[in-house]
Amino acid sequence: MGGGGTLVDGIRRLFQRRTSAAIKSSDDEPSHNHFNYYNGDRSGSANDGHSFVRDLRAQLASLPNHDADEGEGAEDGLRVEVDFDISGLKLIRVPTRAHFKAASMDPQKKGALETEFFTEYGEASRYQVQEVVGKGSYGVVGSAIDTHTGEKVAIKKINDVFEHVSDATRILREIKLLRLLKHPDIVEIKHIMLPPSRREFRDIYVVFELMESDLHQVIRANDDLTPEHHQFFLYQLLRGLKYIHTANVFHRDLKPKNILANADCKLKICDFGLARVSFNDAPSAIFWTYTPAIDIWSIGCIFAEMLCGKPLFPGKNVVHQLDLMTDLLGTPPAESISRIRNEKARRYLSSMRKKQPVPLSQKFPNADPLALRLLERLLAFDPKDRPTAEEALADPYFRGLANVDREPVSNQPISKLEFEFERRKLSKDDVRELIYREILEYHPQMLQEFLRGGDQTNFMYPSGVDRFKRQFAHLEEHYGKGERSTPLQRQHASLPRERVPAPKDEDGQNNDFERRTAASVETTLQSPPRADGTDAGNSNGPSKPNQSARSLLKSASISASKCIGVKPSKDPEEEPIAEVNEEGVDELTEKVDALHA
Numbered sequence: 001m002g003g004g005g006t007l008v009d010g011i012r013r014l015f016q017r018r019t020s021a022a023i024k025s026s027d028d029e030p031s032h033n034h035f036n037y038y039n040g041d042r043s044g045s046a047n048d049g050h051s052f053v054r055d056l057r058a059q060l061a062s063l064p065n066h067d068a069d070e071g072e073g074a075e076d077g078l079r080v081e082v083d084f085d086i087s088g089l090k091l092i093r094v095p096t097r098a099h100f101k102a103a104s105m106d107p108q109k110k111g112a113l114e115t116e117f118f119t120e121y122g123e124a125s126r127y128q129v130q131e132v133v134g135k136g137s138y139g140v141v142g143s144a145i146d147t148h149t150g151e152k153v154a155i156k157k158i159n160d161v162f163e164h165v166s167d168a169t170r171i172l173r174e175i176k177l178l179r180l181l182k183h184p185d186i187v188e189i190k191h192i193m194l195p196p197s198r199r200e201f202r203d204i205y206v207v208f209e210l211m212e213s214d215l216h217q218v219i220r221a222n223d224d225l226t227p228e229h230h231q232f233f234l235y236q237l238l239r240g241l242k243y244i245h246t247a248n249v250f251h252r253d254l255k256p257k258n259i260l261a262n263a264d265c266k267l268k269i270c271d272f273g274l275a276r277v278s279f280n281d282a283p284s285a286i287f288w289t290y291t292p293a294i295d296i297w298s299i300g301c302i303f304a305e306m307l308c309g310k311p312l313f314p315g316k317n318v319v320h321q322l323d324l325m326t327d328l329l330g331t332p333p334a335e336s337i338s339r340i341r342n343e344k345a346r347r348y349l350s351s352m353r354k355k356q357p358v359p360l361s362q363k364f365p366n367a368d369p370l371a372l373r374l375l376e377r378l379l380a381f382d383p384k385d386r387p388t389a390e391e392a393l394a395d396p397y398f399r400g401l402a403n404v405d406r407e408p409v410s411n412q413p414i415s416k417l418e419f420e421f422e423r424r425k426l427s428k429d430d431v432r433e434l435i436y437r438e439i440l441e442y443h444p445q446m447l448q449e450f451l452r453g454g455d456q457t458n459f460m461y462p463s464g465v466d467r468f469k470r471q472f473a474h475l476e477e478h479y480g481k482g483e484r485s486t487p488l489q490r491q492h493a494s495l496p497r498e499r500v501p502a503p504k505d506e507d508g509q510n511n512d513f514e515r516r517t518a519a520s521v522e523t524t525l526q527s528p529p530r531a532d533g534t535d536a537g538n539s540n541g542p543s544k545p546n547q548s549a550r551s552l553l554k555s556a557s558i559s560a561s562k563c564i565g566v567k568p569s570k571d572p573e574e575e576p577i578a579e580v581n582e583e584g585v586d587e588l589t590e591k592v593d594a595l596h597a
């Protein structure tokens with residue numbers, strides 16, 4: 001790939017609509033100088049700057065909401081220029097992840113496991129786990145090959161989902177939102193594996209599109225990001241956020257680690273575990289403490305981090321962070337301080353000596369002045385002064401790049417029923433039932449059975465999940481020990497579970513047991529709200545449900561940044577402290593913002 005000099009031109013050309021040709025469908029016939037639509041094979045994407053464009057086009061084309069007044073062909077999809085040229089796009093460095101390769105398997109153990117696999121059925125046979133690519137507080141993420149499509153995917157194994165109801169609720173929220181929010185700037189769940197037993201499963205396996213890195217790692221590995229990278233990154237984030245906000249969803253946990261990245265500069269927002277959906281008429285609005293402006297603030301902090309390569313406000317505690325914020329932004333006017341909900345923060349800021357804002361050009365001497373003008377808007381102390389994502393996209397900084405036709409809003413409001421669980425006090429079994437129901441969305445045939453009241457088949461055949469458990473356990477056990485991995489491979493094709501029909505009563509109806517099962521889900525959805533009207537799904541309210549033992553795992557979190565574009569670290573556990581600190585910074589930023597949201 002060439003240098004970054006022509007990136008802006010390339011990107012602008014990419015987004016400028018030159019003809020009225022609309023993207024139609026994947027069977028469009030591309031001419032020789034047109035890129036093909038995304039063809040499902042992402043294996044080459046790491047080294048192909050154009051793949052993002054193909055991907056983008058395909059994804060944009062599949063978006064449900066398009067301007068109706070675009071003239072002929074508009075109903076078919078969003079329009080993008082057909083013969084754009086992004087050859088100037090400079091690839092960014094992403095981790096090699098070499099040190100995440102798991103250990104070779106002991107031949108004896110391998111043989112034993114393969115024997116076990118032999119008897120297994122289930123769709124898990126479809127995936128060949130390759131290596132560990134990340135670890136979070138909820139489990140491990142492995143890369144795998146989807147043998148049906150040849151596609152590389154990421155499989156997140158979430159351990160012991162129901163150990164704590166608040167964690168399980170977070171997972172339920174995340175998988176629900178990611179199913180409902182479909183946008184090229186939001187990571188996609190491709191599949192969720194069917195658990196072996198509806199009532200007893202503990203782990204779940206979520207199949208995502210595979211991304212190469214995350215923004216946290218990218219920022220640290222690339223000290224030569226160009227102004228064009230900055231602009232393009234921010235553009236994607238705001239575009240994703242516009243879509244999220246118009247779906248009345250607030251992410252509330254935006255930080256570089258929750259933004260996945262590819263070498264071709266594609267970013268995708270992930271981790272919706274702390275997100276909230278706002279329903280205007282819902283009683284929850286009473287204790288709704290966050291607004292979309294909190295996400296805008298976070299985006300401002302992330303943008304600043306891109307510009308200077310390190311966190312903008314690395315506060316050690318809330319007071320320290322307020323100090324850092326006011327050092328840069330100046331003390332807010334009395335009127336803004338009076339709107340801060342947190343009394344201590346209000347008092348602290350009121351009593352603070354008056355500070356003048358430091359010009360951002362002083363803090364970021366090399367940054368594009370237009371970028372800094374927008375940054376200033378994003379970092380307005382008072383949430384009411386921050387632009388919406390849509391307004392930010394219309395900022396002069398994006399002139400020539402932004403195009404409202406390619407910045408869709410969500411036009412499919414999220415059903416209130418989907419998030420009814422947020423207002424209930426749920427038991428472990430309730431959440432398990434709801435997660436199971438959510439998983440069935442990826443198993444249409446089973447879902448239909450289930451909705452008809454007969455899903456007894458899921459007890460008849462072991463799910464391929466068991467095999468995955470062993471594969472992941474093996475990877476977890478051995479990765480980081482410097483051994484090479486021979487991932488376990490399924491030897492035999494299996495019958496997809498969905499194809500196994502449920503036994504029916506003679507009259508073709510499902511039996512009582514099945515009816516009872518369906519009724520129990522209904523009861524779950526109708527259980528009474530908490531007397532105090534609080535958010536039972538997350539009893540911590542808007543703050544992070546971080547009290548579980550899982551949070552301890554964060555300190556052992558493995559960051560692929562250790563090998564991004566730099567010499568891979570010998571020991572993957574080398575940098576946990578820095579990571580914990582930054583995590584703390586992120587949380588602090590969030591808390592501080594909450595003070596005046």
Ligand SMILES: Nc1ncnc2c1ncn2[C@@H]1O[C@H](COP(=O)(O)OP(=O)(O)OP(=O)(O)O)[C@@H](O)[C@H]1O
Pocket residue numbers: 133134135136137138139141154156187208209210211212213214257260270271554560
């Ligand atoms: N789709 C993906 N493709 C590639 N890598 C991924 C993908 N999803 C997650 N990862 C990697 O795995 C790591 C952990 O994933 P994730 O953040 O989703 O887990 P988590 O348990 O929710 O983490 P957290 O501790 O932040 O809550 C991420 O930092 C990222 O590096």
